[in-house]
Amino acid sequence: MEGTPNSTPSWQSRLRRPALALVALAGALPLAAGTTITAPPAQAEPGDGGRIRKLNAQIEKLDKAYGGDLAKLKDAQYGVKKALDRTKVLNSDLQAARGLVAQLAASQYMTGGADPSVSVLADSDPSNALSNVTLVSHVAQNQSAKVQQIQQLVNEQAKAKREAEQKIKDLEKEIKDLVKEKARVKALIKKFKPESPSTGMGGTTPRMAKTKNTIDIEFGPFPTIGCYRGGADAQDHATGTACDFMVTTGGSMASGSAQTKGDQTAAYAIANASKLGIKYVIWRQRIYDMRSPGWRSMENRGGATANHYDHVHISVF
Structure with a gap:
């Protein structure tokens, strides 16, 4: 039985070391009728590091100016970190899964065979490729479990990225809303x-x-x-x-x-x-x-x- 997307199944472990070489090989291997394999590109992390550092600096500054311990902002900050950590884990799993594509492509090249599942998996846009109706006709083949697992990883990574981006936006809004209340908060601090x-x-x-x-x-x-x-x-x-x-x-x-x-x-x-x-x-x-x-x-x-x-x-x- 194949592992779950959050674990590291045996086929992923075997692929981690040769994955880079195989991906390079898979980038230009011929398939049927003039098509070529292109390894899926790595996904960018939502929100650049500078953006996160800026938000963290704003929280620290507000924490000092607004009476200490802005637990509301710190909770949102915690949510952003947790969501970004999740995207990193999924991205690591997806990179290992891409190694499978390269291995299948290399095997195909060496044997001269033509497995349509490889061309579907190796599309430059995995989200589009894996929704291709061509995949349906190959579900029963011996690679179908791996195909489904990679599809699940792609879906989960896309969802995690959307959630992380939304949490970053929520944190930005929390900071803006609090800054708007500056006069009222200053009055509270002065009173107490x-x-x-x-x-x-x-x-x-x-x-x-x-x-x-x-x-x-x-x-x-x-x-x-x-x-x-x-x-x-x-x-x-x-x-x-x-x-x-x-x-x-x-x-x-x-x-x-x-x-x-x-x-x-x-x-x-x-x-x-x-x-x-x-x-x-x-x-x-x-x-x-x-x-x-x-x-x-x-x-x-x-x-x-x-x-x-x-x-x-x-x-x-």
Whole structure:
């Protein structure tokens, strides 16, 4: 059985070393009636490196100017990276698959045979070539499984490239929208001047401590409330300006009364953001940032806790 497009099947492994030489050979091998094989060109990565670097620099600059930890933008940034990584993996698999085309072409040349599947696979535009009706008549031949696998790789790579490009555009729009809110955000920052972490409070700022106590009185008790912590992914927790209000234990997804408590906590935080100095709220894989109001879906990080399905995250200025 052939491997899946995301794995490295045995025929791909055998082809990686001789692939370059065979592709060069396949570039000008004669087929029937004057046709020649042209190896499919490599696909370009969506969004050049300069474009991505520019967006990352803008995020870093805005992060400093807009009160720190623009989680909404950083989540979009994470989505772009994940999508681009996906295109690289698929492109690598597709390059290995192109090696198969070259090997078939070389075999055909050596044996003097004529396999129509080779001419279809070796078309300069794989998306067009593989949709050619000629392929249908050869599905039953011994190369049909490989043909179908390459077709799937082509389709998946094209889809991944479209998704990556869309995520880049979404990130660009998020940045533009936030820049438009500059005056309002500056007013928020001026109203809620940053505070220093205080000793004897577990490392949280007075504003975060007040917000924690207020919400605990309104909706507590919670199974636990986690505030100050360090680490690479701590973000606002490391500055004492964030707390996680757990509504379940053991990493289980909230449902029933636990989900209702989370919904009420998030809604209360948003409604009282101006009074308490709340910067943003994350709940059920969505973020509501007061600097650019409105719920926005977040990238899938894997697991109930990472996606905030078992706790409400609240950050303050």
